[in-house]
Amino acid sequence: MKWETVIGIETHAQLSTKSKIFSGAATAFGAAPNTQACAVDIALPGVLPVANREAVAKAVRFGLAVGASINRRSIFARKNYFYPDLPKGYQISQYETPIVQGGALAIFVDGAEKIVRLTRAHLEEDAGKSLHEGFHDFTGIDLNRAGTPLLEIVSEPDLRSAQEAVAYARGLHALVRWIDICDGNMQEGSFRCDANVSVRPAGSDTLGTRSEIKNLNSFRFLERAIEFEVRRQIEIIEDGGTIVQETRLYDAGRDETRSMRTKEDAHDYRYFPDPDLLPLSVEQAWVEEIRSAMPELPQAKRSAFVALGLSPYQAGVLTASRELAEYSAAAFAGAAAPAELANWITGALSARLNDEGLDITASRITPAQLRALAARISDGTLSGKMAREVFDAVWAGEGDPDAIIAKRGLKQISDSSELEKICDEVIAGNARQVEDYRSGKDKAFNSLVGQVMKATRGKANPQQVSEILKRRLAG
Amino acid sequence: MALTLDDVKRVAHLARIAVDEAEAQAVLDQLNGVFLLIAEMRAVDTRGVEPMSHALDVTQRLRADAVTEPDQHDLFQAVAPHVEDALYLVPKVIE
Structure with a gap:
């Protein structure tokens, strides 16, 4: 059976602001652990978040660049889950009303243009980092990254191959750097992709069960992870099995994806509007101001x-x-x-x-x-x-x-009378080659061109030389 | 809409709140009381009223993008149960 691959991509682009999305702590990469995590970021009791104007402006800038609609009013929501690098026990994100809705990105695959529709882009905060190595029976937590502004950009499932997925990711990467909202540094995690991959019989218009491959931080890994995942899913289905909806991790060392051990209720995030944050209002005048400053x-x-x-x-x-x-x-x-x-x-x-x-x-x-x-x-x-x-x-x-x-003295001899004089001299001095050429030996002609080039120390235009020689020898 | 005991246990588990059978039953009764109140409010005709996502009818104040918070990790970590190399240590978590 012929199979069709269906891919949608979620990208987390770190917005290049000086301070965090809801606090005044610095966002610089590589600082000593926990030196850029303030009372808001570590969720001390009684603190309140205040949104960063520049992070909002950068999200609007993205929306304008992809022709999306900018929601005049959007809502911050709490996404609830427990993990040690998430101090509040929830991540502030946007759920029902994101700041950016719709839009599209044009990509080029094998010279042909394809339009990839975007679902949405929303503002959220990053979590901290868990360091599992080096501590016996413990995990070390660095909260410097907690609260760093992210724009999560979600595509529609419009991509049909690993190559298209890479073209999309590259196009998006180029765009966020172009409009100066993200530094695009993939090693430092400033631009990370998750791929939702499923397969279906060619010609079908219902979606197959998808798996989500997390945290792909290079274009090559994105391509290889999708290629592996597509093969894996097709094999399972062809062997009579069914695909389980799950989150998988790509292991670059083994070039394979493997299932993340997940609890069955991991996806029940119980989103609700964050009572600590008022609705975000983006006035039309501000949008126009941002638009006028776009490159x-x-x-x-x-x-x-x-x-x-x-x-x-x-x-x-x-x-x-x-x-x-x-x-x-x-x-x-x-x-x-x-x-x-x-x-x-x-x-x-x-x-x-x-x-x-x-x-x-x-x-x-x-x-x-x-x-x-x-x-x-x-x-x-x-x-x-x-x-x-x-x-x-x-x-x-x-x-x-x-x-x-x-x-x-690199000037090419283009004065034809001077060239003609040199050609005549070469013809006169190479009677045998001239005779060979006239008797049909084409090789002899190349030798004559070579002689002229040598006489001009490479400054003649070879095409012009061959024209002159042909004309002279025909006469 | 009436909640079941299983709903209560599930929500308690998601919120990492330990409840025993007796507590779960008590919470179920209380929550069902809340849902009755909600049902009463839902019966009010709100056609033409724009939904609110916040109790206050004002919008988010935005701050300038400036670093205003100094490094205070020594102070913060003074109350942390376990710290090493400026990292907060927690019981090992592996995905």
């Missing part, structure tokens, strides 16, 4: 690049991050052939940055320098090979492309 979004940038003549693929690659898109846009400004320039950015420049472990913002060649280099290729001054030499020299800090071209 141009990836989608708009992509369209602008395509309008400049780039392929949708190139445009997608160059809008993977705001920094790369800004570099590219700066390079394209006034460029004669942006698509060619795009090839330099995605090719030589990206390879060099990658080799040296640098970010685009640390590029040693400026957008203007790259544009000047491309212009010298377009106008025939530089051959591809020469351009690589100039690229290397600019990278090494020798100055602008034009100065390097002048200093190194």
Whole structure:
């Protein structure tokens, strides 16, 4: 039987605020244990939460970026469960009325665009961290992370493969960084994904029983965990079994998912509106103020690049991050052939940055320098090979492309009368090859082109040389 | 809607409250009394009245995003039963 995979993703994006969502404690990563957990975070009796305006603004910013509706009034709710790293015995979250509802994200898989619908995005607080290693019979609790603002972004079950899931997660990751609401640091847990995975017979429109894979903190783990889970579920069903709705953890070492030992009532969170927090009101004027401060979004940038003549693929690659898109846009400004320039950015420049472990913002060649280099290729001054030499020299800090071209005498010979003179000399001095060529030996022709290139020390345009030689030898 | 003894035991368990049989029965009677009151309120015609999620008809005041709380973990941990390397220690929990 043919099976269809159905995936929905829940993402926890840590909002990049200085202080916590309901207290004035710091959120900096890596502080000594419990030094950033104040009386509110550790839930001392009598404390009251007060919401952070910036966390709310960042949630609104996200909602606007995905074309969602922003609820003018949303409610904080208590999600009740007991765990030592949750001091209050409940997590403050949003349940019935989240701040952001709906919206969509466009993703690209194999060059084709797909729209993934979003269900909602809501504000909540993170829990602390439990450290199980190193204490005999004890668990150590660090509450620095408790109360850190999170935006939980929930997608509809619109994804149909591990590849689509990864494209979605990458797209979302790029977007939250682009609009500057989350630093996207996956190692530090700033961006974590849970995947809801189920399978159903191809063509069916009812959903199969899903399992939820928790805490996937890399795109590779997300992809592999889903691939494993899909195989596991299909095997169970084909062997006549049934899928149990459960939470599973991905074990990267074994490349498999395994069931988390869960109590049967673990999902009964008994949500209710938090009486400590009044309804959250977001006035239209504030939404408009946030909207007016939004950067141009990836989608708009992509369209602008395509309008400049780039392929949708190139445009997608160059809008993977705001920094790369800004570099590219700066390079394209006034460029004669942006698509060619795009090839330099995605090719030589990206390879060099990658080799040296640098970010685009640390590029040693400026957008203007790259544009000047491309212009010298377009106008025939530089051959591809020469351009690589100039690229290397600019990278090494020798100055602008034009100065390097002048200093190194790298000008390609494009004056045809000069080239024709050299071609004539080569023809005159290589009678045997000329004869071989005329008697039908094509190899001899390449040898003649080689002779001209040698005579010009590589400064001739090989295409132009071959045209001239063909014309001369035909006569 | 009348609660059953099983409902009471389940809610007590979720809230980690120990109740014995006699207490559970007493709590059941009290809670059913509360539900009767709710039923009485539900009978009131509230058409056209916007639901409230809070008893006060005001909205959340927001604070500026500034770090205002100093590190006081020594003070807080002075009353914790068990602390090591500035971590609160609790009986081992493994998922």
